[in-house]
Amino acid sequence: MYEFLLAAAVEAEREALQRRAHGLTVIVTGAGPAAAATGAAWVLATEPYELAVSVGIGGGFAPRAPIGSVAVSTRVAAADLGADSPGGFLPVEDLGFAPRVDQPDERWGKRIATALGEAGLTVVTGAVLTVSTATGTAERAAQLLERHPDAAAEAMEGFGVASAATMAELPFVEIRAISNAVGPRDREAWRIGEALEVLTTVGQTLAALQAPGVA
Ligand SMILES: O=C(O)c1cccc(C(=O)CC[C@H]2O[C@@H](n3cnc4c(=O)[nH]cnc43)[C@H](O)[C@@H]2O)c1
Numbered sequence: 001m002y003e004f005l006l007a008a009a010v011e012a013e014r015e016a017l018q019r020r021a022h023g024l025t026v027i028v029t030g031a032g033p034a035a036a037a038t039g040a041a042w043v044l045a046t047e048p049y050e051l052a053v054s055v056g057i058g059g060g061f062a063p064r065a066p067i068g069s070v071a072v073s074t075r076v077a078a079a080d081l082g083a084d085s086p087g088g089f090l091p092v093e094d095l096g097f098a099p100r101v102d103q104p105d106e107r108w109g110k111r112i113a114t115a116l117g118e119a120g121l122t123v124v125t126g127a128v129l130t131v132s133t134a135t136g137t138a139e140r141a142a143q144l145l146e147r148h149p150d151a152a153a154e155a156m157e158g159f160g161v162a163s164a165a166t167m168a169e170l171p172f173v174e175i176r177a178i179s180n181a182v183g184p185r186d187r188e189a190w191r192i193g194e195a196l197e198v199l200t201t202v203g204q205t206l207a208a209l210q211a212p213g214v215a
Pocket residue numbers: 009010012013030031032056057058059060131133134135154155156157179180181182192
């Protein structure tokens with residue numbers, strides 16, 4: 001039997017994930033990459049798991065990831081880690097001291113994406129960007145897409161959980177139920193209830209994938 005460690009930012013996400021899932025471990029880390037890394041590393045240091053999953057609601061890049069869809073990561077990036085300069089933002093990779101973080105596990109990503117599709121969800125794959133400041137303008141969304149043309153979604157925890165999984169030498173995947181479009185901030189337009197329902201199907205699907213006999 002595989003056992004997954006799921007890391008969510010807030011209690012409402014944990015509740016949705018476990019609503020119809022038996023035996024699924026979900027920790028609530030708080031929002032942001034630092035809280036997510038600390039929370040996941042704390043648990044992974046003492047308990048054995050097969051896969052670490054950063055999971056919750058997220059913003060979707062149009063037109064690839066509409067509200068109601070679910071994004072499965074093929075890549076993670078700390079999209080606002082770097083330096084500002086008169087010429088614009090310099091990504092940490094260009095500064096020569098990028099942290100070593102393993103990319104999402106391709107085999108698990110494909111397996112999870114297939115299972116979520118079979119569960120009836122609209123699945124998109126692509127990069128899931130980790131930001132410390134949620135995007136709130138069309139300009140910022142366009143900048144991110146220019147730098148990351150493969151971006152499907154953004155959220156605030158994935159890179160942190162990926163860092164903890166890398167330390168623990170564990171595979172990692174990020175899954176985001178799309179609650180809002182990445183762009184001009186309009187909290188009224190967020191469809192959190194719809195995204196939480198998607199998370200319930202995600203939880204149920206992951207619980208079945210880690211069930212005894214599944215190899
Ligand atoms: O208000 C509620 O009922 C509620 C229920 C569940 C979750 C929330 C959150 O606000 C979760 C914060 C969490 O969501 C991620 N997120 C969602 N959309 C975006 C986005 O456009 N850009 C960045 N992050 C996003 C993020 O991971 C936050 O930690 C509220």
